[in-house]
Amino acid sequence: MNQQAPIAYKPKDFATDQEVRWCPGCGDYAILKGVQKALADIGTAPENVVFVSGIGCAARFPYYIETYGFHTIHGRAPAVATGVKLANPDLDVWLVSGDGDAMSIGGNHMMHLLRRNIDVNYLIFNNEIYGLTKGQYSPTSRLGTRSPSTPAGSIDAPVSACGLALGAGGRFVARGIDRGQKELPGILQRAHAHKGASFVEILQNCIVYNDGVFDGVVDKSVAGEAQIHVKHGEPLRFGADNAKGLRFNAKAMRLEVVTVGEDGVSEDDIIVHDQTNLALAQMLAAMDRPDFPVAVGVIYDNPADVTYDQAVKAQNESAKADAKITSIDQLLRSGATWQVD
Amino acid sequence: MTNTAEIIEPREGHREVLESVVVRFAGDSGDGMQLTGSQFTQSTALAGNDLATFPDFPAEIRAPTGTTFGVSAFQINFGARRVMTAGDQPDVLVAMNSAALKVNIGNLRRGGLIILDSGTFKERDLRKAGYDTNPLEDGTLDPYQVVEIDVSKMVVESVKEFGLGTRDALRCKNMWLLGLVYWLYGRDRQPSIDWLNAKFKSKPEVAAANVAALNAGHAYGETVELPGEILGYTVGPAKIDSGLYRNVAGAEALAWGLAAGTQLAELPMFFGSYPITPASSLLHTLARLKQFGITTFQAEDEIAAVCAAIGASYAGQIGVTSSSGPGIALKTEAIGLAIMVELPLVIVNSQRAGPSTGMPTKTEQSDLYQAVYGRNADSPLVVLAANGPGDCFYTAIEAVRLATKFMTPVMLLTDGYIANASEPWMIPDFSSFEKFPVKQHTEAEGFEPYNRDADTLARVWAVPGTPGLQHRVGGIEKDFTSGHISYDADNHQRMTDVRHAKINGVANFIPEQTVDQGEAGGKLAIIGWGSTYGPISRAVSNMREQGKDVAHIHLRHIWPLPRNLGDLLSSYDTVICPEMNNGQLSTVLRAEYLIDVKPLTKVEGMPFKIREIEAAIEAVLGA
Ligand SMILES: Cc1ncc(C[n+]2csc(CCOP(=O)(O)OP(=O)(O)O)c2C)c(N)n1
Ligand code: SF4
Ligand SMILES: [Mg+2]
Numbered sequence: 001m002n003q004q005a006p007i008a009y010k011p012k013d014f015a016t017d018q019e020v021r022w023c024p025g026c027g028d029y030a031i032l033k034g035v036q037k038a039l040a041d042i043g044t045a046p047e048n049v050v051f052v053s054g055i056g057c058a059a060r061f062p063y064y065i066e067t068y069g070f071h072t073i074h075g076r077a078p079a080v081a082t083g084v085k086l087a088n089p090d091l092d093v094w095l096v097s098g099d100g101d102a103m104s105i106g107g108n109h110m111m112h113l114l115r116r117n118i119d120v121n122y123l124i125f126n127n128e129i130y131g132l133t134k135g136q137y138s139p140t141s142r143l144g145t146r147s148p149s150t151p152a153g154s155i156d157a158p159v160s161a162c163g164l165a166l167g168a169g170g171r172f173v174a175r176g177i178d179r180g181q182k183e184l185p186g187i188l189q190r191a192h193a194h195k196g197a198s199f200v201e202i203l204q205n206c207i208v209y210n211d212g213v214f215d216g217v218v219d220k221s222v223a224g225e226a227q228i229h230v231k232h233g234e235p236l237r238f239g240a241d242n243a244k245g246l247r248f249n250a251k252a253m254r255l256e257v258v259t260v261g262e263d264g265v266s267e268d269d270i271i272v273h274d275q276t277n278l279a280l281a282q283m284l285a286a287m288d289r290p291d292f293p294v295a296v297g298v299i300y301d302n303p304a305d306v307t308y309d310q311a312v313k314a315q316n317e318s319a320k321a322d323a324k325i326t327s328i329d330q331l332l333r334s335g336a337t338w339q340v341d
Numbered sequence: 342m343t344n345t346a347e348i349i350e351p352r353e354g355h356r357e358v359l360e361s362v363v364v365r366f367a368g369d370s371g372d373g374m375q376l377t378g379s380q381f382t383q384s385t386a387l388a389g390n391d392l393a394t395f396p397d398f399p400a401e402i403r404a405p406t407g408t409t410f411g412v413s414a415f416q417i418n419f420g421a422r423r424v425m426t427a428g429d430q431p432d433v434l435v436a437m438n439s440a441a442l443k444v445n446i447g448n449l450r451r452g453g454l455i456i457l458d459s460g461t462f463k464e465r466d467l468r469k470a471g472y473d474t475n476p477l478e479d480g481t482l483d484p485y486q487v488v489e490i491d492v493s494k495m496v497v498e499s500v501k502e503f504g505l506g507t508r509d510a511l512r513c514k515n516m517w518l519l520g521l522v523y524w525l526y527g528r529d530r531q532p533s534i535d536w537l538n539a540k541f542k543s544k545p546e547v548a549a550a551n552v553a554a555l556n557a558g559h560a561y562g563e564t565v566e567l568p569g570e571i572l573g574y575t576v577g578p579a580k581i582d583s584g585l586y587r588n589v590a591g592a593e594a595l596a597w598g599l600a601a602g603t604q605l606a607e608l609p610m611f612f613g614s615y616p617i618t619p620a621s622s623l624l625h626t627l628a629r630l631k632q633f634g635i636t637t638f639q640a641e642d643e644i645a646a647v648c649a650a651i652g653a654s655y656a657g658q659i660g661v662t663s664s665s666g667p668g669i670a671l672k673t674e675a676i677g678l679a680i681m682v683e684l685p686l687v688i689v690n691s692q693r694a695g696p697s698t699g700m701p702t703k704t705e706q707s708d709l710y711q712a713v714y715g716r717n718a719d720s721p722l723v724v725l726a727a728n729g730p731g732d733c734f735y736t737a738i739e740a741v742r743l744a745t746k747f748m749t750p751v752m753l754l755t756d757g758y759i760a761n762a763s764e765p766w767m768i769p770d771f772s773s774f775e776k777f778p779v780k781q782h783t784e785a786e787g788f789e790p791y792n793r794d795a796d797t798l799a800r801v802w803a804v805p806g807t808p809g810l811q812h813r814v815g816g817i818e819k820d821f822t823s824g825h826i827s828y829d830a831d832n833h834q835r836m837t838d839v840r841h842a843k844i845n846g847v848a849n850f851i852p853e854q855t856v857d858q859g860e861a862g863g864k865l866a867i868i869g870w871g872s873t874y875g876p877i878s879r880a881v882s883n884m885r886e887q888g889k890d891v892a893h894i895h896l897r898h899i900w901p902l903p904r905n906l907g908d909l910l911s912s913y914d915t916v917i918c919p920e921m922n923n924g925q926l927s928t929v930l931r932a933e934y935l936i937d938v939k940p941l942t943k944v945e946g947m948p949f950k951i952r953e954i955e956a957a958i959e960a961v962l963g964a
Contacts, residue, residue: 016813018813018825018826045808046811047805047806047807047808047809047810047811048805048806049805050656050805052652055816062813062815063813063815063826066811067811068805068811068812068813069811069812069813069814069815070652070655070682070813070814070815071813071814071815071816071817072648072651072678072815072816073648073674073675073677073678073816076644076645076648076675078645079640079641079644079645079646079648079649079652080648080649080651080652080655081652082638082640082645082648082649082652083611083613083638083648083649083650083651083652083653083654083655083656083660084652084653084655084656084805085652086611086636086638086649086652086653087609087611087636087652087653087655087656087657087658088656088657088804088805088806090806091656091805091806108641108642108645109641109644109645109648111641112640112641112645312636312638315631316631316636319631319632320631320632323632325632326632327771328597328600328601328604328633328771329770329771329772331597331600331630331633332587332597332768332769332771333585333587333768335587336383336386336387336532336587336588337585337586337587337768338386338387338585338586338587339583339584339585339586340389340581340582340583340584340585340586340767341583
């Protein structure tokens with residue numbers, strides 16, 4: 001890539017002329033806006049950016065971003081993106097998946113992308129439903145979700161996207177909200193800055209098949225109590241006037257919600273967020289309503305020394321440098337040969 | 342420490358001269374049969390014989406010793422004439438233990454020679470091998486010539502001075518028997534001695550023990566009494582085209598061909614794969630060829646392997662993936678994506694016996710339908726087949742050429758037999774190969790992602806990183822002109838037609854079908870593909886020597902078929918198609934040309950015997 005004077009991009013530089021085909025009011029629109037803003041802020045030239053997606057409503061995303069885009073097959077975006085990044089590690093590679101795409105059919109690939117630590121940014125639009133196929137429950141749907149395939153309510157326990165990502169060895173795990181436009185572009189920028197696989201779960205409202213499923217978290221009336229915005233180095237506080245906070249109960253080995261100034265709780269009792277602490281990240285990722293607020297922001301950011309794509313590149317280069325056999329003619333003549341006259 | 346051969350000249354003048362011989366080494370999977378076989382192969386090649394080999398592994402990695410399912414074998418056919426197959430029937434069986442005898446005696450030529458280790462026929466051994474009575478005593482071996490030697494005892498004796506334990510000493514048994522077989526055919530031991538010294542460089546006592554065993558076995562030959570008072574055999578050098586030769590196994594040649602293909606295309610290669618028998622050796626070989634601009638990636642499954650290859654192709658490299666039938670089945674949806682987005686992709690299928698897990702270590706050619714037809718929707722691609730180990734090199738290059746020229750997936754069929762078998766191969770002069778540099782698109786003016794080349798109908802290849810060519814591709818149907826998503830009915834018809842026309846058009850860029858032996862037109866043609874080449878070739882040449890009007894046609898291009906093939910086949914009264922499946926190519930040819938191709942099928946996990954094909958020829962033309 002040429003190192004030219006940086007061009008200042010605007011979000012609209014990343015908009016395509018394609019007609020957007022999401023339902024009016026779908027949370028995906030807000031995410032699209034947030035991503036376009038983040039891309040402009042990051043400032044990578046559009047020709048060096050690739051969006052890879054699987055299948056689903058979310059996965060239509062690449063058509064609406066003026067970069068290179070590859071709308072692949074259901075669940076396999078991580079594998080395709082792996083090939084793209086390994087073939088050209090200089091590219092900024094982003095993945096977009098729905099909850100079903102990533103964690104149902106593509107669960108295996110998601111796990112391996114994260115544990116291999118390939119330097120891509122993996123965005124999961126979690127609407128807790130299969131949107132494109134008209135509303136069946138998904139692996140993130142709450143117990144009891146009524147859907148065309150579960151008329152009496154779903155009976156299998158949901159998976160936590162961020163928990164799964166951490167368990168798979170993900171080293172950057174964050175959570176955002178579709179309508180959280182102030183925060184989302186910043187989270188995406190952080191994901192981009194992280195060297196290695198970055199995983200961002202974005203809570204997304206499907207207005208048609210699962211409308212309001214996150215109301216208990218995102219509705220203005222409850223947001224203050226229901227969300228905790230985690231920031232590295234800052235105390236984990238939330239609620240009206242930031243009165244509440246998270247304390248570690250060492251005896252029970254778990255977090256608990258406390259109110260500063262009540263029951264002898266002081267400011268010092270509140271945990272300070274350490275984004276490199278995996279045990280804390282796992283506890284934060286697992287917090288859910290109603291007992292806990294939902295963690296939003298960068299939950300875990302702990303880069304490894306080397307990413308998989310860089311390690312592959314290094315091995316390829318040293319193989320080239322150390323090779324004794326460097327031409328096909330030499331290769332074909334390696335080992336025992338004999339002349340027939 | 343260096344060990345050299347003692348010079349023991351075979352007793353001159355008493356050797357029987359043979360045209361060709363088939364020897365089968367058989368023993369426990371821990372007995373080093375494959376190593377023994379490959380050493381014998383090497384020395385045979387150096388002696389100037391033509392040859393073909395057939396390694397026959399058990400499915401189990403380490404079956405209990407002494408059991409029949411742990412028996413591993415290596416068969417070699419070598420001769421003073423052209424050798425086309427590993428041989429219908431062994432003339433000589435070297436049995437390292439009673440189980441090896443039990444498994445392999447059935448196929449031995451009546452009157453053939455058995456060399457066995459009588460030290461492995463104790464009651465316990467026999468029980469493990471599943472013998473109720475001792476075959477050395479119950480008349481089982483009457484139809485054969487038998488040389489019984491207590492090899493175990495002799496080996497222990499011969500390596501005593503090196504202070505190995507009995508177990509380690511017994512591990513030299515294969516070298517002892519190899520030494521004896523070297524004597525039998527008057528072979529030079531030195532290359533194997535050099536090889537042993539190099540292999541066990543860090544364990545000189547092991548090297549010395551193995552060399553001593555080899556020498557002891559060879560020396561024993563001087564004393565052994567062969568039936569008919571024969572003192573060994575001589576198989577003279579074959580008339581082979583002059584040139585520089587080496588032995589090559591199919592998997593190796595295929596890897597080299599892919600490396601060569603990337604050089605000719607002047608593009609890096611990305612190889613994504615997931616281990617499966619018998620395809621893994623390709624991954625292993627390519628993993629050591631990174632200096633040729635090859636990235637290898639062991640994916641989490643076959644789907645990820647092919648998808649990563651497609652991603653790499655999208656990003657501008659030549660994506661290659663490899664598996665065997667079950668894995669190819671998993672890749673199917675992704676191959677459809679590659680067809681839809683029209684990216685180059687090479688898919689190697691090392692076929693094995695199926696369906697399902699089938700018999701992983703046994704060969705078959707039963708994935709032809711899968712290759713040609715086996716996808717949802719109208720989804721044509723190019724199918725090629727290699728006909729033997731050395732041919733893998735050329736077929737792999739052709740696969741890369743067609744994939745990049747036509748922006749299409751190419752399925753390359755090989756099989757377990759080809760992958761593992763080795764043959765002497767005349768090393769080509771690579772500088773004489775025509776390059777086919779691939780040009781990726783860079784011109785933004787008038788660019789649409791589905792712009793096509795007028796001659797090949799290949800779409801442009803515009804790779805990320807190229808300024809001004811940002812575009813979106815995907816599995817959803819695309820507008821013929823703009824490349825945007827399109828659900829338009831007429832457009833889908835048009836795109837289906839163009840995908841079809843593109844692949845059919847490949848026929849204009851491949852050679853016309855030639856006749857391998859015999860003339861165009863006549864009473865009978867045998868048409869084959871893949872690894873049936875050897876037996877068909879030998880059977881046809883034997884029959885032609887008897888004056889029979891039979892020709893041999895062998896396909897490399899399975900889809901599209903060469904454009905003259907229909908006319909060519911119509912020029913024979915009868916066409917027979919031998920294949921190791923239930924008649925797949927026959928069906929394809931019948932469908933394409935309305936010619937009554939007669940299938941000759943076999944799915945026994947083994948290559949055809951020459952005799953089986955000769956019999957089919959005789960059935961048409963008379964004995
Ligand atoms: C192999 C395959 N199986 C099934 C489908 C059907 N399918 C398309 S999208 C989808 C689920 C999408 O759900 P999610 O990933 O959550 O995305 P959303 O539509 O909710 O954004 C399914 C089952 C498919 N396209 N391909
Ligand atoms: S179905 Fe739901 S997720 Fe899909 S576009 Fe409509 S609102 Fe969005
Ligand atoms: Mg969903």
